[in-house]
Every structure is written in C-alpha cells, then in structure tokens.
Amino acid sequence: MLISILSLLKCNSGVLHIYIMTIDLEDTKPFTDKSTKFLDELVRKVNPKSFVKKIDATEIFVKELPKWNMKSYFTPCSMLRLYLDRVSEIAKLDRILYMDYDVVCRGSILKFYDTDLTGVEVAGILDIYGRRFYKYHGILKRKNDKNLIDAREEKEWSILKQDYMNSGVMLFNIPECIKSGCLRKAVDLCARRWMMLADQAALNKAISRRKLMPRRYNEQEERPRKNTVLHHFSNNFKFWPYFRVQKVKPFEIDKVHHVLKIIEYDDILDKYNKLKNNL
Numbered sequence: 001m002l003i004s005i006l007s008l009l010k011c012n013s014g015v016l017h018i019y020i021m022t023i024d025l026e027d028t029k030p031f032t033d034k035s036t037k038f039l040d041e042l043v044r045k046v047n048p049k050s051f052v053k054k055i056d057a058t059e060i061f062v063k064e065l066p067k068w069n070m071k072s073y074f075t076p077c078s079m080l081r082l083y084l085d086r087v088s089e090i091a092k093l094d095r096i097l098y099m100d101y102d103v104v105c106r107g108s109i110l111k112f113y114d115t116d117l118t119g120v121e122v123a124g125i126l127d128i129y130g131r132r133f134y135k136y137h138g139i140l141k142r143k144n145d146k147n148l149i150d151a152r153e154e155k156e157w158s159i160l161k162q163d164y165m166n167s168g169v170m171l172f173n174i175p176e177c178i179k180s181g182c183l184r185k186a187v188d189l190c191a192r193r194w195m196m197l198a199d200q201a202a203l204n205k206a207i208s209r210r211k212l213m214p215r216r217y218n219e220q221e222e223r224p225r226k227n228t229v230l231h232h233f234s235n236n237f238k239f240w241p242y243f244r245v246q247k248v249k250p251f252e253i254d255k256v257h258h259v260l261k262i263i264e265y266d267d268i269l270d271k272y273n274k275l276k277n278n279l
C-alpha cells in the first residue's frame with residue numbers, strides 16, 4: 001500500500017483523493033487511524049489539496065455477506081471492491097479508480113482516469129491468463145448498443161474478441177454501476193457459488209458494459225514494458241521446469257531484485273524502507 005502511494009506521488013503531482021477500504025474481522029488486521037494520518041500527511045506534502053481517508057467497511061460487509069461458509073477460500077479483503085457503491089462517500093462520486101495494493105505506478109494516471117466512460121460501467125484491462133479461457137457472453141448484444149464506446153486500442157484484442165478483465169485495476173463509473181446494480185449482482189454471485197478468483201469472476205459476470213483499456217494501465221507480466229503506467233505484481237503461473245504459482249509482491253525487495261531482476265523501483269523501495277515503520 002505504501003509502495004503504491006509512494007509510486008503514485010512520484011509520477012502524479014496533481015490532486016489525489018485516496019480512499020483505503022478496510023475491515024475489522026476476526027483474522028483481518030484493520031488499517032489503523034495512525035497509519036491513515038501518516039499517509040494523509042505524506043500526500044499533502046506533495047499537494048495540499050490531496051488526502052488519504054480510511055473507509056471502515058466492516059458494517060457494510062458483514063450485513064451484506066451473511067454466508068460465512070465462503071470464508072474458507074477467499075481473503076475477505078479481496079471482496080471489498082465489490083462494496084464500493086455502498087459506501088456513501090464513494091457513491092456520491094462520478095468515478096473511482098480502484099487499485100490493488102500490489103500495483104506500482106510508473107507514469108501519469110490522468111489520461112486513464114479521464115477516459116470517457118459514457119454508457120459503460122467499468123473501464124478495465126484484460127487478464128493475461130483468464131482472457132484465454134473466459135469470455136463474458138455479452139459481445140453480440142453489445143454490438144447493437146449504439147451508445148457504447150469500445151476502445152480496443154490494441155489489435156490483438158479486437159481479433160480475438162477477448163473481454164475477461166483483471167480486477168486489480170478498474171475504473172468504475174459509479175452512477176452507472178449504481179443504476180445497473182452490477183456490483184450488487186457480483187456480491188450476490190459470490191454468496192451463491194464457489195468461484196476461483198471469486199471477486200474477479202463475479203465482476204466479469206456482473207459487468208455487462210465495459211471498455212477495454214490498453215495493457216499499459218495494468219501490466220501483469222513480471223517485468224514492466226517501456227510504456228507501462230501501472231505495473232501489477234499479480235501472481236504469475238510458471239510452467240517450466242514444473243508448474244507453480246510465483247508470487248512476488250513489491251515489498252519483498254529481495255525477491256524483486258533476485259527473482260524478477262527489477263532494480264528500477266529502488267528509489268521508491270528505499271523510501272518505503274525508511275517510512276514503513278510509521279505504519
């Protein structure tokens with residue numbers, strides 16, 4: 001989280017309104033007020049109009065997800081993005097850029113943030129693995145929708161008509177999401193059946209009008225490309241010499257250096273090391 005914020009600040013000196021969603025449930029350690037205050041002061045130093053606010057979603061979460069039998073297979077925190085529209089402060093907003101804590105920013109997010117969302121619920125980026133296996137079955141219907149923009153800027157997408165998005169970076173059109181009830185649908189799906197990558201599967205099923213953005217806004221490969229704006233340290237599947245899931249998170253600095261062989265984030269990681277004890 002701190003690394004994401006430090007990286008955002010490095011490349012974005014404009015106003016940043018950052019909301020941290022947290023819950024206080026048995027196994028989950030809630031984000032503290034002290035940490036929030038520290039981050040808030042940190043962003044205000046770069047731009048006095050910026051802020052960091054904590055949103056405690058425990059009440060909303062417990063109330064709307066009574067099926068605790070799910071508890072065994074997902075981290076509750078990964079589901080929090082599905083409750084965005086139920087937080088009154090967020091429900092008032094036009095749009096919100098959701099970001100996982102394992103996303104590192106390498107450039108200005110303004111262009112992505114300002115993208116035209118007319119007629120769509122979400123602007124997102126294809127999932128590098130899931131796009132090969134899954135499809136949201138709304139493509140034919142979508143062709144007839146005249147109000148819809150479908151900016152498939154990269155050719156490979158338009159040929160294959162892939163549309164399964166990664167849920168780690170998503171730009172939500174809040175009024176549209178509230179109108180269509182897509183997030184409620186997603187919560188409902190999660191409560192009813194088992195799904196691998198529950199939140200992501202549910203969002204892909206529940207969102208019918210989506211805009212696909214170029215991969216530079218959610219690069220899920222281990223190493224970033226030259227034009228990558230948001231680098232997502234998501235899990236990578238390795239097939240050789242044996243199948244395994246490789247997990248490296250940005251704060252695992254040794255692994256970032258020796259497994260991924262990335263040194264370009266060292267300035268951010270140095271700052272992180274110096275500041276992390278304030279959280």
Ligand SMILES: [Mn+2]
Pocket residue numbers: 100101102168232233234
């Ligand atoms: Mn992630």
